[in-house]
Amino acid sequence: PCGLVTLHDVGAIAKTKVVDGAEKRGFAFYVGGGLGSVPYKAKLFDEFLPEEELLPISQAISRVFARLGEKRNRARARLKFLIASLGIDEFRRLVLEERQKLDSDPRWTAYLSSVNENTEEALKPGTGLNGSDRPEGFDAWYATNVYRQRQPGYVAVTVTLPLGDASADQMRALADIARRFVKDTLRTTVEQNFLFRWVSEADVPEFYKAIKAIGLGAADSATIVDVTSCPGTDTCKLGIASSRGLARELRLRLGEKSLELDEAVKDLRIKVSGCFNSCGQHHIADIGFYGINRNVKGFQVPHFQVILGGKFHDNAGEYGVAIG
Ligand code: SF4
The missing domain is CATH 3.30.413.10 (Sulfite Reductase Hemoprotein, domain 1)
Known part of the structure:
Protein backbone atom coordinates (compact mmCIF):
# COMPACT_ATOMS: atom_id res chain seq x y z
CA PRO A 1 0.00 0.00 0.00
CA THR A 119 18.57 -4.70 -6.61
CA GLU A 120 19.92 -4.84 -3.09
CA GLU A 121 21.77 -7.75 -1.67
CA ALA A 122 21.88 -9.01 1.87
CA LEU A 123 24.94 -8.60 4.06
CA LYS A 124 24.48 -11.95 5.76
CA PRO A 125 22.85 -15.30 4.99
CA GLY A 126 19.16 -15.46 5.91
CA THR A 127 18.80 -17.54 9.05
CA GLY A 128 15.76 -18.12 11.27
CA LEU A 129 15.48 -16.99 14.90
CA ASN A 130 16.29 -20.49 16.15
CA GLY A 131 15.32 -19.93 19.78
CA SER A 132 17.77 -17.04 20.30
CA ASP A 133 17.56 -15.08 23.56
CA ARG A 134 14.82 -12.48 23.46
CA PRO A 135 15.60 -9.23 25.26
CA GLU A 136 12.96 -7.56 27.42
CA GLY A 137 10.28 -5.87 25.31
CA PHE A 138 11.38 -7.82 22.25
CA ASP A 139 8.23 -9.86 21.64
CA ALA A 140 5.84 -6.88 21.67
CA TRP A 141 8.16 -4.94 19.37
CA TYR A 142 8.64 -7.92 17.06
CA ALA A 143 4.87 -8.34 16.67
CA THR A 144 4.40 -4.85 15.22
CA ASN A 145 7.75 -3.87 13.71
CA VAL A 146 9.06 -6.96 11.94
CA TYR A 147 7.74 -8.35 8.64
CA ARG A 148 8.86 -11.47 6.82
CA GLN A 149 10.35 -10.84 3.39
CA ARG A 150 9.52 -13.04 0.45
CA GLN A 151 13.09 -14.38 0.72
CA PRO A 152 13.27 -17.09 3.43
CA GLY A 153 15.25 -16.14 6.54
CA TYR A 154 15.04 -12.39 5.92
CA VAL A 155 12.84 -9.78 7.54
CA ALA A 156 12.15 -6.09 7.04
CA VAL A 157 12.32 -4.14 10.28
CA THR A 158 10.63 -0.82 10.97
CA VAL A 159 12.37 1.55 13.35
CA THR A 160 9.61 3.70 14.77
CA LEU A 161 10.45 7.39 14.96
CA PRO A 162 8.01 9.02 17.37
CA LEU A 163 6.59 12.07 15.53
CA GLY A 164 9.02 11.29 12.72
CA ASP A 165 11.96 12.76 14.64
CA ALA A 166 15.52 11.51 15.00
CA SER A 167 18.51 13.34 16.46
CA ALA A 168 21.88 13.66 14.73
CA ASP A 169 23.40 11.18 17.20
CA GLN A 170 20.60 8.71 16.51
CA MET A 171 21.11 9.11 12.76
CA ARG A 172 24.84 8.39 13.09
CA ALA A 173 24.08 5.36 15.23
CA LEU A 174 21.49 4.16 12.70
CA ALA A 175 24.11 4.42 9.97
CA ASP A 176 26.38 2.16 12.04
CA ILE A 177 23.49 -0.24 12.65
CA ALA A 178 22.77 -0.35 8.93
CA ARG A 179 26.40 -1.18 8.16
CA ARG A 180 26.41 -3.86 10.82
CA PHE A 181 23.21 -5.64 9.81
CA VAL A 182 22.20 -4.75 6.25
CA LYS A 183 25.11 -3.35 4.31
CA ASP A 184 24.39 0.36 4.21
CA THR A 185 20.85 1.04 3.02
CA LEU A 186 17.82 2.09 4.96
CA ARG A 187 14.56 3.38 3.62
CA THR A 188 12.22 6.12 4.76
CA THR A 189 8.52 5.27 4.93
CA VAL A 190 5.48 7.42 4.23
CA GLU A 191 4.55 7.01 7.88
CA GLN A 192 7.67 8.83 9.07
CA ASN A 193 9.65 5.77 10.11
CA PHE A 194 12.78 3.99 8.85
CA LEU A 195 12.68 0.57 7.26
CA PHE A 196 15.65 -1.80 7.24
CA ARG A 197 15.35 -4.61 4.71
CA TRP A 198 17.41 -7.75 4.39
CA VAL A 199 17.90 -8.26 8.11
CA SER A 200 18.74 -11.88 8.78
CA GLU A 201 16.06 -13.04 11.22
CA ALA A 202 18.68 -14.51 13.54
CA ASP A 203 20.09 -10.98 13.98
CA VAL A 204 16.81 -9.39 15.02
CA PRO A 205 17.36 -9.65 18.82
CA GLU A 206 20.76 -7.92 18.48
CA PHE A 207 19.24 -5.38 16.11
CA TYR A 208 16.55 -4.63 18.69
CA LYS A 209 19.14 -4.17 21.44
CA ALA A 210 21.08 -1.76 19.23
CA ILE A 211 18.10 0.48 18.41
CA LYS A 212 16.79 0.33 21.97
CA ALA A 213 20.16 1.58 23.21
CA ILE A 214 19.72 4.76 21.16
CA GLY A 215 16.14 5.33 22.31
CA LEU A 216 14.45 4.03 19.16
CA GLY A 217 13.08 0.74 20.43
CA ALA A 218 9.44 1.87 20.40
CA ALA A 219 6.99 -0.78 19.21
CA ASP A 220 3.56 -0.19 17.68
CA SER A 221 4.63 0.61 14.13
CA ALA A 222 1.60 0.85 11.82
CA THR A 223 -0.82 0.84 14.74
CA ILE A 224 -3.08 3.45 16.31
CA VAL A 225 -0.17 4.54 18.52
CA ASP A 226 2.07 5.37 15.54
CA VAL A 227 0.44 8.74 14.88
CA THR A 228 1.82 10.72 11.96
CA SER A 229 1.78 14.48 11.81
CA CYS A 230 2.93 17.38 9.68
CA PRO A 231 5.15 20.08 11.28
CA GLY A 232 2.09 22.27 11.98
CA THR A 233 2.45 25.47 13.96
CA ASP A 234 5.85 24.39 15.32
CA THR A 235 7.51 25.64 12.15
CA CYS A 236 5.02 25.94 9.28
CA LYS A 237 3.84 29.47 8.57
CA LEU A 238 0.55 28.12 7.20
CA GLY A 239 -0.14 26.11 10.34
CA ILE A 240 -3.34 26.86 12.25
CA ALA A 241 -3.20 24.27 15.01
CA SER A 242 -0.41 22.34 16.70
CA SER A 243 -0.53 19.05 14.84
CA ARG A 244 2.64 17.82 16.50
CA GLY A 245 1.27 18.77 19.91
CA LEU A 246 -1.89 16.74 19.32
CA ALA A 247 0.05 13.83 17.82
CA ARG A 248 2.44 13.77 20.79
CA GLU A 249 -0.43 13.71 23.27
CA LEU A 250 -2.35 11.03 21.40
CA ARG A 251 0.77 8.91 21.06
CA LEU A 252 1.47 9.21 24.77
CA ARG A 253 -2.04 8.37 25.93
CA LEU A 254 -2.68 5.59 23.43
CA GLY A 255 0.77 4.14 24.09
CA GLU A 256 -0.07 3.79 27.78
CA LYS A 257 -3.12 1.73 26.83
CA SER A 258 -1.78 -0.09 23.80
CA LEU A 259 -1.68 -3.50 25.48
CA GLU A 260 -5.33 -3.20 26.54
CA LEU A 261 -6.66 -2.04 23.18
CA ASP A 262 -9.02 -4.27 21.24
CA GLU A 263 -7.40 -5.84 18.17
CA ALA A 264 -9.87 -4.05 15.88
CA VAL A 265 -8.86 -0.70 17.35
CA LYS A 266 -5.14 -1.39 17.44
CA ASP A 267 -4.70 -1.34 13.69
CA LEU A 268 -6.47 1.96 13.09
CA ARG A 269 -4.39 4.82 11.72
CA ILE A 270 -4.37 8.37 13.07
CA LYS A 271 -2.94 11.25 11.03
CA VAL A 272 -2.85 14.93 11.88
CA SER A 273 -2.38 18.06 9.75
CA GLY A 274 -1.98 21.58 11.06
CA CYS A 275 -4.29 22.99 8.36
CA PHE A 276 -6.44 21.89 5.42
CA ASN A 277 -3.41 21.44 3.15
CA SER A 278 -3.17 17.81 4.30
CA CYS A 279 0.58 17.39 4.59
CA GLY A 280 -0.21 14.95 7.41
CA GLN A 281 -2.47 13.04 4.96
CA HIS A 282 -5.41 13.13 7.37
CA HIS A 283 -7.87 12.10 4.63
CA ILE A 284 -6.48 8.58 4.43
CA ALA A 285 -6.49 7.89 8.16
CA ASP A 286 -9.21 5.98 9.95
CA ILE A 287 -9.21 8.95 12.30
CA GLY A 288 -7.84 12.21 10.92
CA PHE A 289 -7.53 15.71 12.30
CA TYR A 290 -6.72 19.02 10.66
CA GLY A 291 -6.38 22.49 12.09
CA ILE A 292 -9.08 25.11 11.53
CA ASN A 293 -9.93 28.46 13.10
CA ARG A 294 -13.24 29.04 14.83
CA ASN A 295 -14.56 32.32 16.06
CA VAL A 296 -14.96 32.26 19.83
CA LYS A 297 -16.17 35.49 21.43
CA GLY A 298 -14.62 37.55 18.66
CA PHE A 299 -11.28 35.71 18.69
CA GLN A 300 -9.93 33.27 16.12
CA VAL A 301 -9.26 30.13 18.13
CA PRO A 302 -7.46 27.06 16.72
CA HIS A 303 -9.55 23.88 16.68
CA PHE A 304 -9.23 20.48 15.08
CA GLN A 305 -11.73 19.21 12.53
CA VAL A 306 -12.25 15.44 12.80
CA ILE A 307 -12.25 13.26 9.68
CA LEU A 308 -13.39 9.65 9.90
CA GLY A 309 -13.34 6.61 7.66
CA GLY A 310 -10.27 7.06 5.48
CA LYS A 311 -8.27 4.07 4.38
CA PHE A 312 -4.48 3.91 4.22
CA HIS A 313 -4.45 0.43 2.71
CA ASP A 314 -5.26 -0.33 -0.93
CA ASN A 315 -3.12 2.61 -2.00
CA ALA A 316 -5.11 5.12 0.04
CA GLY A 317 -8.32 3.29 -0.85
CA GLU A 318 -10.82 5.66 0.79
CA TYR A 319 -10.90 9.28 1.84
CA GLY A 320 -12.53 10.09 5.15
CA VAL A 321 -15.41 12.50 5.70
CA ALA A 322 -15.61 15.46 8.06
CA ILE A 323 -17.63 14.95 11.22
CA GLY A 324 -19.22 17.77 13.21
S1 SF4 B 1 -0.77 20.71 6.57
FE1 SF4 B 1 -0.68 22.92 6.77
S2 SF4 B 1 0.37 23.23 8.73
FE2 SF4 B 1 0.83 21.17 8.08
S3 SF4 B 1 2.78 21.35 6.97
FE3 SF4 B 1 1.09 21.42 5.48
S4 SF4 B 1 0.74 23.59 5.16
FE4 SF4 B 1 1.90 23.38 7.08
Whole structure:
Protein backbone atom coordinates (compact mmCIF):
# COMPACT_ATOMS: atom_id res chain seq x y z
CA PRO A 1 0.00 0.00 0.00
CA CYS A 2 2.95 2.30 0.55
CA GLY A 3 2.90 4.14 -2.79
CA LEU A 4 -0.51 5.65 -1.90
CA VAL A 5 -1.32 5.83 -5.60
CA THR A 6 -4.78 7.36 -5.41
CA LEU A 7 -3.67 10.60 -3.78
CA HIS A 8 -1.13 11.66 -6.40
CA ASP A 9 -1.37 13.54 -9.69
CA VAL A 10 -0.06 10.48 -11.48
CA GLY A 11 0.15 7.01 -9.94
CA ALA A 12 1.01 3.56 -11.19
CA ILE A 13 0.56 0.08 -9.73
CA ALA A 14 2.85 -2.54 -11.22
CA LYS A 15 1.17 -5.55 -12.81
CA THR A 16 1.73 -8.09 -15.52
CA LYS A 17 -0.48 -9.26 -18.34
CA VAL A 18 -0.24 -12.07 -20.86
CA VAL A 19 -0.27 -10.60 -24.38
CA ASP A 20 -0.06 -12.99 -27.36
CA GLY A 21 1.17 -15.75 -25.07
CA ALA A 22 3.98 -13.67 -23.54
CA GLU A 23 4.00 -12.02 -20.12
CA LYS A 24 4.29 -8.25 -20.36
CA ARG A 25 5.12 -5.81 -17.57
CA GLY A 26 3.10 -2.69 -17.13
CA PHE A 27 1.01 -0.65 -14.74
CA ALA A 28 -2.54 0.11 -13.76
CA PHE A 29 -2.26 3.83 -14.37
CA TYR A 30 -4.11 6.51 -12.39
CA VAL A 31 -4.34 10.28 -12.76
CA GLY A 32 -5.82 13.28 -11.00
CA GLY A 33 -5.54 12.44 -7.32
CA GLY A 34 -4.75 14.96 -4.62
CA LEU A 35 -5.49 15.96 -1.04
CA GLY A 36 -5.68 19.52 0.31
CA SER A 37 -8.89 21.45 0.85
CA VAL A 38 -10.55 19.78 -2.18
CA PRO A 39 -9.48 16.14 -2.13
CA TYR A 40 -9.89 13.95 -5.21
CA LYS A 41 -9.18 10.27 -5.55
CA ALA A 42 -7.20 9.51 -8.70
CA LYS A 43 -9.14 8.04 -11.62
CA LEU A 44 -8.18 5.02 -13.66
CA PHE A 45 -6.57 6.18 -16.91
CA ASP A 46 -5.58 2.77 -18.23
CA GLU A 47 -6.00 -0.59 -16.56
CA PHE A 48 -2.81 -1.83 -18.24
CA LEU A 49 -0.25 0.64 -19.50
CA PRO A 50 2.78 -1.21 -20.91
CA GLU A 51 6.03 -0.18 -19.22
CA GLU A 52 7.45 1.35 -22.40
CA GLU A 53 4.49 3.77 -22.46
CA LEU A 54 5.05 5.09 -18.94
CA LEU A 55 7.30 8.00 -19.94
CA PRO A 56 5.64 9.04 -23.22
CA ILE A 57 2.18 9.01 -21.64
CA SER A 58 3.51 11.03 -18.70
CA GLN A 59 5.02 13.48 -21.16
CA ALA A 60 1.73 13.73 -23.03
CA ILE A 61 -0.10 14.36 -19.73
CA SER A 62 2.36 17.14 -18.89
CA ARG A 63 1.79 18.76 -22.26
CA VAL A 64 -1.99 18.64 -21.96
CA PHE A 65 -1.77 20.07 -18.46
CA ALA A 66 0.65 22.80 -19.59
CA ARG A 67 -1.77 23.78 -22.33
CA LEU A 68 -5.10 23.58 -20.52
CA GLY A 69 -4.29 23.70 -16.81
CA GLU A 70 -5.05 26.70 -14.59
CA LYS A 71 -2.52 29.54 -14.99
CA ARG A 72 -3.86 32.39 -12.86
CA ASN A 73 -5.08 30.89 -9.61
CA ARG A 74 -2.23 28.96 -8.05
CA ALA A 75 -4.54 27.06 -5.71
CA ARG A 76 -6.38 25.60 -8.73
CA ALA A 77 -3.24 24.81 -10.76
CA ARG A 78 -3.48 21.08 -10.22
CA LEU A 79 -4.10 18.20 -12.56
CA LYS A 80 -6.99 17.03 -10.38
CA PHE A 81 -9.00 20.18 -11.16
CA LEU A 82 -8.36 19.93 -14.90
CA ILE A 83 -9.50 16.30 -14.97
CA ALA A 84 -12.53 17.08 -12.84
CA SER A 85 -13.60 19.81 -15.26
CA LEU A 86 -12.89 17.88 -18.49
CA GLY A 87 -13.98 14.46 -17.27
CA ILE A 88 -11.63 11.47 -17.39
CA ASP A 89 -12.82 10.32 -20.84
CA GLU A 90 -12.11 13.64 -22.53
CA PHE A 91 -8.82 14.00 -20.66
CA ARG A 92 -7.76 10.52 -21.80
CA ARG A 93 -8.72 11.35 -25.39
CA LEU A 94 -6.63 14.53 -25.33
CA VAL A 95 -3.64 12.74 -23.81
CA LEU A 96 -3.73 9.90 -26.35
CA GLU A 97 -4.02 12.45 -29.15
CA GLU A 98 -0.98 14.28 -27.72
CA ARG A 99 0.88 10.99 -27.41
CA GLN A 100 0.53 10.43 -31.15
CA LYS A 101 2.23 13.76 -31.85
CA LEU A 102 5.38 12.96 -29.84
CA ASP A 103 8.52 12.07 -31.73
CA SER A 104 9.89 8.77 -30.55
CA ASP A 105 12.69 9.15 -27.99
CA PRO A 106 15.08 6.26 -27.18
CA ARG A 107 15.25 7.45 -23.55
CA TRP A 108 11.64 6.32 -23.07
CA THR A 109 12.82 2.73 -22.94
CA ALA A 110 16.63 2.89 -22.52
CA TYR A 111 16.37 2.50 -18.74
CA LEU A 112 14.24 -0.63 -18.91
CA SER A 113 17.15 -2.96 -19.53
CA SER A 114 18.81 -1.80 -16.31
CA VAL A 115 15.86 -1.39 -13.93
CA ASN A 116 16.95 -4.42 -11.92
CA GLU A 117 20.53 -3.23 -11.47
CA ASN A 118 19.76 -1.50 -8.20
CA THR A 119 18.57 -4.70 -6.61
CA GLU A 120 19.92 -4.84 -3.09
CA GLU A 121 21.77 -7.75 -1.67
CA ALA A 122 21.88 -9.01 1.87
CA LEU A 123 24.94 -8.60 4.06
CA LYS A 124 24.48 -11.95 5.76
CA PRO A 125 22.85 -15.30 4.99
CA GLY A 126 19.16 -15.46 5.91
CA THR A 127 18.80 -17.54 9.05
CA GLY A 128 15.76 -18.12 11.27
CA LEU A 129 15.48 -16.99 14.90
CA ASN A 130 16.29 -20.49 16.15
CA GLY A 131 15.32 -19.93 19.78
CA SER A 132 17.77 -17.04 20.30
CA ASP A 133 17.56 -15.08 23.56
CA ARG A 134 14.82 -12.48 23.46
CA PRO A 135 15.60 -9.23 25.26
CA GLU A 136 12.96 -7.56 27.42
CA GLY A 137 10.28 -5.87 25.31
CA PHE A 138 11.38 -7.82 22.25
CA ASP A 139 8.23 -9.86 21.64
CA ALA A 140 5.84 -6.88 21.67
CA TRP A 141 8.16 -4.94 19.37
CA TYR A 142 8.64 -7.92 17.06
CA ALA A 143 4.87 -8.34 16.67
CA THR A 144 4.40 -4.85 15.22
CA ASN A 145 7.75 -3.87 13.71
CA VAL A 146 9.06 -6.96 11.94
CA TYR A 147 7.74 -8.35 8.64
CA ARG A 148 8.86 -11.47 6.82
CA GLN A 149 10.35 -10.84 3.39
CA ARG A 150 9.52 -13.04 0.45
CA GLN A 151 13.09 -14.38 0.72
CA PRO A 152 13.27 -17.09 3.43
CA GLY A 153 15.25 -16.14 6.54
CA TYR A 154 15.04 -12.39 5.92
CA VAL A 155 12.84 -9.78 7.54
CA ALA A 156 12.15 -6.09 7.04
CA VAL A 157 12.32 -4.14 10.28
CA THR A 158 10.63 -0.82 10.97
CA VAL A 159 12.37 1.55 13.35
CA THR A 160 9.61 3.70 14.77
CA LEU A 161 10.45 7.39 14.96
CA PRO A 162 8.01 9.02 17.37
CA LEU A 163 6.59 12.07 15.53
CA GLY A 164 9.02 11.29 12.72
CA ASP A 165 11.96 12.76 14.64
CA ALA A 166 15.52 11.51 15.00
CA SER A 167 18.51 13.34 16.46
CA ALA A 168 21.88 13.66 14.73
CA ASP A 169 23.40 11.18 17.20
CA GLN A 170 20.60 8.71 16.51
CA MET A 171 21.11 9.11 12.76
CA ARG A 172 24.84 8.39 13.09
CA ALA A 173 24.08 5.36 15.23
CA LEU A 174 21.49 4.16 12.70
CA ALA A 175 24.11 4.42 9.97
CA ASP A 176 26.38 2.16 12.04
CA ILE A 177 23.49 -0.24 12.65
CA ALA A 178 22.77 -0.35 8.93
CA ARG A 179 26.40 -1.18 8.16
CA ARG A 180 26.41 -3.86 10.82
CA PHE A 181 23.21 -5.64 9.81
CA VAL A 182 22.20 -4.75 6.25
CA LYS A 183 25.11 -3.35 4.31
CA ASP A 184 24.39 0.36 4.21
CA THR A 185 20.85 1.04 3.02
CA LEU A 186 17.82 2.09 4.96
CA ARG A 187 14.56 3.38 3.62
CA THR A 188 12.22 6.12 4.76
CA THR A 189 8.52 5.27 4.93
CA VAL A 190 5.48 7.42 4.23
CA GLU A 191 4.55 7.01 7.88
CA GLN A 192 7.67 8.83 9.07
CA ASN A 193 9.65 5.77 10.11
CA PHE A 194 12.78 3.99 8.85
CA LEU A 195 12.68 0.57 7.26
CA PHE A 196 15.65 -1.80 7.24
CA ARG A 197 15.35 -4.61 4.71
CA TRP A 198 17.41 -7.75 4.39
CA VAL A 199 17.90 -8.26 8.11
CA SER A 200 18.74 -11.88 8.78
CA GLU A 201 16.06 -13.04 11.22
CA ALA A 202 18.68 -14.51 13.54
CA ASP A 203 20.09 -10.98 13.98
CA VAL A 204 16.81 -9.39 15.02
CA PRO A 205 17.36 -9.65 18.82
CA GLU A 206 20.76 -7.92 18.48
CA PHE A 207 19.24 -5.38 16.11
CA TYR A 208 16.55 -4.63 18.69
CA LYS A 209 19.14 -4.17 21.44
CA ALA A 210 21.08 -1.76 19.23
CA ILE A 211 18.10 0.48 18.41
CA LYS A 212 16.79 0.33 21.97
CA ALA A 213 20.16 1.58 23.21
CA ILE A 214 19.72 4.76 21.16
CA GLY A 215 16.14 5.33 22.31
CA LEU A 216 14.45 4.03 19.16
CA GLY A 217 13.08 0.74 20.43
CA ALA A 218 9.44 1.87 20.40
CA ALA A 219 6.99 -0.78 19.21
CA ASP A 220 3.56 -0.19 17.68
CA SER A 221 4.63 0.61 14.13
CA ALA A 222 1.60 0.85 11.82
CA THR A 223 -0.82 0.84 14.74
CA ILE A 224 -3.08 3.45 16.31
CA VAL A 225 -0.17 4.54 18.52
CA ASP A 226 2.07 5.37 15.54
CA VAL A 227 0.44 8.74 14.88
CA THR A 228 1.82 10.72 11.96
CA SER A 229 1.78 14.48 11.81
CA CYS A 230 2.93 17.38 9.68
CA PRO A 231 5.15 20.08 11.28
CA GLY A 232 2.09 22.27 11.98
CA THR A 233 2.45 25.47 13.96
CA ASP A 234 5.85 24.39 15.32
CA THR A 235 7.51 25.64 12.15
CA CYS A 236 5.02 25.94 9.28
CA LYS A 237 3.84 29.47 8.57
CA LEU A 238 0.55 28.12 7.20
CA GLY A 239 -0.14 26.11 10.34
CA ILE A 240 -3.34 26.86 12.25
CA ALA A 241 -3.20 24.27 15.01
CA SER A 242 -0.41 22.34 16.70
CA SER A 243 -0.53 19.05 14.84
CA ARG A 244 2.64 17.82 16.50
CA GLY A 245 1.27 18.77 19.91
CA LEU A 246 -1.89 16.74 19.32
CA ALA A 247 0.05 13.83 17.82
CA ARG A 248 2.44 13.77 20.79
CA GLU A 249 -0.43 13.71 23.27
CA LEU A 250 -2.35 11.03 21.40
CA ARG A 251 0.77 8.91 21.06
CA LEU A 252 1.47 9.21 24.77
CA ARG A 253 -2.04 8.37 25.93
CA LEU A 254 -2.68 5.59 23.43
CA GLY A 255 0.77 4.14 24.09
CA GLU A 256 -0.07 3.79 27.78
CA LYS A 257 -3.12 1.73 26.83
CA SER A 258 -1.78 -0.09 23.80
CA LEU A 259 -1.68 -3.50 25.48
CA GLU A 260 -5.33 -3.20 26.54
CA LEU A 261 -6.66 -2.04 23.18
CA ASP A 262 -9.02 -4.27 21.24
CA GLU A 263 -7.40 -5.84 18.17
CA ALA A 264 -9.87 -4.05 15.88
CA VAL A 265 -8.86 -0.70 17.35
CA LYS A 266 -5.14 -1.39 17.44
CA ASP A 267 -4.70 -1.34 13.69
CA LEU A 268 -6.47 1.96 13.09
CA ARG A 269 -4.39 4.82 11.72
CA ILE A 270 -4.37 8.37 13.07
CA LYS A 271 -2.94 11.25 11.03
CA VAL A 272 -2.85 14.93 11.88
CA SER A 273 -2.38 18.06 9.75
CA GLY A 274 -1.98 21.58 11.06
CA CYS A 275 -4.29 22.99 8.36
CA PHE A 276 -6.44 21.89 5.42
CA ASN A 277 -3.41 21.44 3.15
CA SER A 278 -3.17 17.81 4.30
CA CYS A 279 0.58 17.39 4.59
CA GLY A 280 -0.21 14.95 7.41
CA GLN A 281 -2.47 13.04 4.96
CA HIS A 282 -5.41 13.13 7.37
CA HIS A 283 -7.87 12.10 4.63
CA ILE A 284 -6.48 8.58 4.43
CA ALA A 285 -6.49 7.89 8.16
CA ASP A 286 -9.21 5.98 9.95
CA ILE A 287 -9.21 8.95 12.30
CA GLY A 288 -7.84 12.21 10.92
CA PHE A 289 -7.53 15.71 12.30
CA TYR A 290 -6.72 19.02 10.66
CA GLY A 291 -6.38 22.49 12.09
CA ILE A 292 -9.08 25.11 11.53
CA ASN A 293 -9.93 28.46 13.10
CA ARG A 294 -13.24 29.04 14.83
CA ASN A 295 -14.56 32.32 16.06
CA VAL A 296 -14.96 32.26 19.83
CA LYS A 297 -16.17 35.49 21.43
CA GLY A 298 -14.62 37.55 18.66
CA PHE A 299 -11.28 35.71 18.69
CA GLN A 300 -9.93 33.27 16.12
CA VAL A 301 -9.26 30.13 18.13
CA PRO A 302 -7.46 27.06 16.72
CA HIS A 303 -9.55 23.88 16.68
CA PHE A 304 -9.23 20.48 15.08
CA GLN A 305 -11.73 19.21 12.53
CA VAL A 306 -12.25 15.44 12.80
CA ILE A 307 -12.25 13.26 9.68
CA LEU A 308 -13.39 9.65 9.90
CA GLY A 309 -13.34 6.61 7.66
CA GLY A 310 -10.27 7.06 5.48
CA LYS A 311 -8.27 4.07 4.38
CA PHE A 312 -4.48 3.91 4.22
CA HIS A 313 -4.45 0.43 2.71
CA ASP A 314 -5.26 -0.33 -0.93
CA ASN A 315 -3.12 2.61 -2.00
CA ALA A 316 -5.11 5.12 0.04
CA GLY A 317 -8.32 3.29 -0.85
CA GLU A 318 -10.82 5.66 0.79
CA TYR A 319 -10.90 9.28 1.84
CA GLY A 320 -12.53 10.09 5.15
CA VAL A 321 -15.41 12.50 5.70
CA ALA A 322 -15.61 15.46 8.06
CA ILE A 323 -17.63 14.95 11.22
CA GLY A 324 -19.22 17.77 13.21
S1 SF4 B 1 -0.77 20.71 6.57
FE1 SF4 B 1 -0.68 22.92 6.77
S2 SF4 B 1 0.37 23.23 8.73
FE2 SF4 B 1 0.83 21.17 8.08
S3 SF4 B 1 2.78 21.35 6.97
FE3 SF4 B 1 1.09 21.42 5.48
S4 SF4 B 1 0.74 23.59 5.16
FE4 SF4 B 1 1.90 23.38 7.08
